[in-house]
Amino acid sequence: MSATRQRRCTNSEEGVALLIAISALLLISVVAISLIIAAGMETSLSGNYRSSTSAYYAARAGLEEGRGRLLPRNPDYFNATSPAFIPAALTLHDVRYVTNPTGAENVLTAYPDTEYDTEFGAGSLAGATVKTIASISPVAGIAGALYKWVRINPITEKSINLDVNGDHVEDPTTLLFFDGQHLNLTATGQQALEVTSLAVLPNGTQKILQYVVAPVILSLNFPAAVTAVGNYTGATSFGNQSAGFGISGTDFCNPASQQYAVAGTSPASVTNLSAKLTPAGNYPGTGGSAGPPATASVGSNAAAMQNFPDPLHPGQMLDLTTIAGLNQLVSEIQSSADYTMTDCSNTSNLGSASSPTVVMVTGNCSLSGNPSPPGSGILLVQGDVQYVDHPYDGLILAIGTGAFQQSASRLTHFYGSLVLAQTVNPSTHAPLGTPGTPTLSWLAGTGNPNLQYDSCLVANAQPTITYKPLSFREISQ
Amino acid sequence: MSDPRTIKRQAGFSLLELLVAAAMFLIVAGTAFTLLGAAQKRYQTDSQILASFQEARLGLDQIVRDVNDSGYPPPNHFSVLPAANLYAATPFAGSPSAACFIGTTCASPQDFDLIIETNLDPSSSPNVQWVRYQLPAGSTTLMRGVTNKVAMDPVAATSAAGVMVPYVQNVMNNATAGQISAIRAVYPTMFPGGAPVPIFAYTCETSGTTPLSCPTAGAFNTPQNILDVEITLIVQATAVDAQTGLPRLVELHGRGHRLNPNQ
Numbered sequence: 001m002s003a004t005r006q007r008r009c010t011n012s013e014e015g016v017a018l019l020i021a022i023s024a025l026l027l028i029s030v031v032a033i034s035l036i037i038a039a040g041m042e043t044s045l046s047g048n049y050r051s052s053t054s055a056y057y058a059a060r061a062g063l064e065e066g067r068g069r070l071l072p073r074n075p076d077y078f079n080a081t082s083p084a085f086i087p088a089a090l091t092l093h094d095v096r097y098v099t100n101p102t103g104a105e106n107v108l109t110a111y112p113d114t115e116y117d118t119e120f121g122a123g124s125l126a127g128a129t130v131k132t133i134a135s136i137s138p139v140a141g142i143a144g145a146l147y148k149w150v151r152i153n154p155i156t157e158k159s160i161n162l163d164v165n166g167d168h169v170e171d172p173t174t175l176l177f178f179d180g181q182h183l184n185l186t187a188t189g190q191q192a193l194e195v196t197s198l199a200v201l202p203n204g205t206q207k208i209l210q211y212v213v214a215p216v217i218l219s220l221n222f223p224a225a226v227t228a229v230g231n232y233t234g235a236t237s238f239g240n241q242s243a244g245f246g247i248s249g250t251d252f253c254n255p256a257s258q259q260y261a262v263a264g265t266s267p268a269s270v271t272n273l274s275a276k277l278t279p280a281g282n283y284p285g286t287g288g289s290a291g292p293p294a295t296a297s298v299g300s301n302a303a304a305m306q307n308f309p310d311p312l313h314p315g316q317m318l319d320l321t322t323i324a325g326l327n328q329l330v331s332e333i334q335s336s337a338d339y340t341m342t343d344c345s346n347t348s349n350l351g352s353a354s355s356p357t358v359v360m361v362t363g364n365c366s367l368s369g370n371p372s373p374p375g376s377g378i379l380l381v382q383g384d385v386q387y388v389d390h391p392y393d394g395l396i397l398a399i400g401t402g403a404f405q406q407s408a409s410r411l412t413h414f415y416g417s418l419v420l421a422q423t424v425n426p427s428t429h430a431p432l433g434t435p436g437t438p439t440l441s442w443l444a445g446t447g448n449p450n451l452q453y454d455s456c457l458v459a460n461a462q463p464t465i466t467y468k469p470l471s472f473r474e475i476s477q
Numbered sequence: 478m479s480d481p482r483t484i485k486r487q488a489g490f491s492l493l494e495l496l497v498a499a500a501m502f503l504i505v506a507g508t509a510f511t512l513l514g515a516a517q518k519r520y521q522t523d524s525q526i527l528a529s530f531q532e533a534r535l536g537l538d539q540i541v542r543d544v545n546d547s548g549y550p551p552p553n554h555f556s557v558l559p560a561a562n563l564y565a566a567t568p569f570a571g572s573p574s575a576a577c578f579i580g581t582t583c584a585s586p587q588d589f590d591l592i593i594e595t596n597l598d599p600s601s602s603p604n605v606q607w608v609r610y611q612l613p614a615g616s617t618t619l620m621r622g623v624t625n626k627v628a629m630d631p632v633a634a635t636s637a638a639g640v641m642v643p644y645v646q647n648v649m650n651n652a653t654a655g656q657i658s659a660i661r662a663v664y665p666t667m668f669p670g671g672a673p674v675p676i677f678a679y680t681c682e683t684s685g686t687t688p689l690s691c692p693t694a695g696a697f698n699t700p701q702n703i704l705d706v707e708i709t710l711i712v713q714a715t716a717v718d719a720q721t722g723l724p725r726l727v728e729l730h731g732r733g734h735r736l737n738p739n740q
Contacts, residue, residue, distance in 0.1 A: 024506075031517065038524055046531075049538055056545075118600070161599055162550055166557030184556040211736075212554070313684075335686065472736035473549045474542070476598050 062147030062197030178214035180314035230435025245445025249285020350375030409444030544733025571700035588675030
């Protein structure tokens with residue numbers, strides 16, 4: 001009996017302790033669990049924000065790789081890595097992918113591009129001509145940005161879901177071009193391309209971004225063998241009166257096209273230039289006849305110079321008969337230049353017909369020799385140009401002291417287009433208020449014509465300076 | 478049974494022992510629960526504060542994304558321009574006109590008002606939308622509204638009933654002078670000079686290579702030239718600090734960058 005009571009007593013004491021312990025534990029557990037849940041919620045909220053932002057920038061990285069590598073002057077230019085990867089004109093359903101796999105995954109099967117069929121219609125990707133190239137994002141084994149693929153393809157009205165030409169029909173086959181200001185269906189200007197990038201983060205967050213891009217050509221067309229900007233007073237030499245010297249406005253690569261041998265920008269200039277350009281037969285071009293022309297091909301292109309299309313700002317005009325307009329042109333070429341040099345001693349920068357360059361020379365430029373092939377591109381010289389032999393073709397702009405001189409009496413040639421404009425005082429280099437009188441000084445005339453217009457070389461010299469994004473959008477998924 | 482030692486053992490604790498034990502337990506438990514109570518109160522106010530800040534952060538993120546996507550489809554995508562509601566004439570709509578000057582003649586965009594013109598989802602509708610963010614004068618609630626672009630003033634269109642809805646609460650950027658001085662007593666570095674802080678500050682694209690702060694951009698100080706929008710959100714938590722009783726604020730910064738061309 002007493003043993004039973006004792007046992008009951010002991011049991012009762014144990015029970016109270018256990019109850020208190022359990023209830024305390026329960027209370028603490030509830031608080032702890034709610035804390036963990038709340039913290040987890042905070043983490044996932046800020047995690048979502050971080051993932052979304054990371055995916056956005058990863059996809060942007062892909063877009064920029066695609067856009068950047070379209071540019072010929074990019075060291076990782078697509079066609080330099082894989083010849084003919086991007087032909088001069090892509091046809092409908094020519095699809096190019098830049099792939100950026102993690103490890104050995106096949107990104108095009110692991111992350112299929114359903115967006116292409118959304119844009120071009122079901123089954124389009126299956127019938128497309130697809131080429132792939134590796135991304136340059138990973139470097140030396142270090143993983144790069146987390147985009148999976150970048151697609152580059154031409155576009156149609158249907159694919160971008162916009163009625164470009166206002167005919168109320170979304171054309172599914174005609175490729176779109178960009179004329180500098182607008183997309184069009186008439187193949188005017190340069191082909192517009194779509195760059196689409198998919199980024200997938202390890203946690204599964206996806207983002208697709210898209211650019212429509214078009215090349216911007218540094219377009220400079222001076223339709224004359226020599227354009228003498230400003231007020232040519234006759235005070236400086238212009239050309240050479242020997243029988244062996246000549247300037248021809250006959251287009252070398254298209255002889256049916258005739259331009260002025262020498263163009264001035266004011267009636268007084270044209271009159272003064274005409275007086276210098278003798279004998280007339282040495283200056284064929286527009287206005288000339290089949291035989292030696294009776295009068296030198298000299299004319300005014302003032303209207304064209306006053307409304308010169310701004311090479312970097314489509315739709316805007318530059319007045320190249322003013323110092324302000326000329327300086328603006330110089331600064332635009334400078335901003336697009338591959339090389340800026342103080343002289344022309346480093347001839348390796350002068351390019352060639354197969355890879356023309358844009359070179360800005362801030363001082364005098366002395367060119368000579370007969371390299372094969374000759375240098376080619378756009379050469380802007382602010383000092384005097386000393387020229388002999390056949391070292392260069394393309395476009396030479398002597399804007400500054402405005403002087404072009406043959407530096408030795410040897411056989412000398414230049415094909416393309418030459419522009420002379422004096423914007424500074426040649427001796428003090430002080431800026432002028434209006435363009436002064438340019439100089440074309442020649443020692444000996446041999447190998448007539450010495451300077452000849454060539455529209456093909458000029459066109460070839462004009463580089464693609466960028467692929468401009470025409471639009472950007474995020475594709476909701 | 479008659480062994481006195483056995484009886485003593487069986488008697489358990491004395492009353493004194495029990496009282497001492499109970500008192501000790503009460504002290505320990507009391508301390509623990511007081512601490513727990515304080516922690517729980519602190520947790521509750523902190524989670525309210527966090528919720529306010531989280532809301533502000535999500536709001537900021539959405540503004541940045543809307544600015545990034547502004548201006549689609551741009552006019553350059555059309556050789557023949559369609560009806561005005563089918564393209565974004567300018568990435569940011571201006572009122573009374575897109576040619577107004579920011580800070581002087583523009584009713585929008587300005588320090589507390591921005592209207593983004595874009596097509597948020599071109600695959601679902603070709604109609605361009607206006608997305609407006611506005612902190613009305615005298616209010617601390619940032620409003621957001623989305624409406625289809627129509628042939629009327631964007632401010633008037635987004636002011637229609639039901640368009641603007643509360644988006645972020647307790648935005649103090651345009652607080653009253655009294656509120657600002659109270660905040661500056663706690664956060665001396667906020668509200669430099671005691672002046673309201675604009676939610677939106679704009680950088681404009683110019684003809685040169687360097688974008689300029691819009692008010693200094695001269696002729697380029699117009700809505701269509703806005704390139705970057707710097708966003709500053711100063712948000713006050715609904716609850717005051719549990720321990721000090723002082724207001725709790727956070728200042729968030731973000732920058733949206735327009736990628737579409739301005740014309």
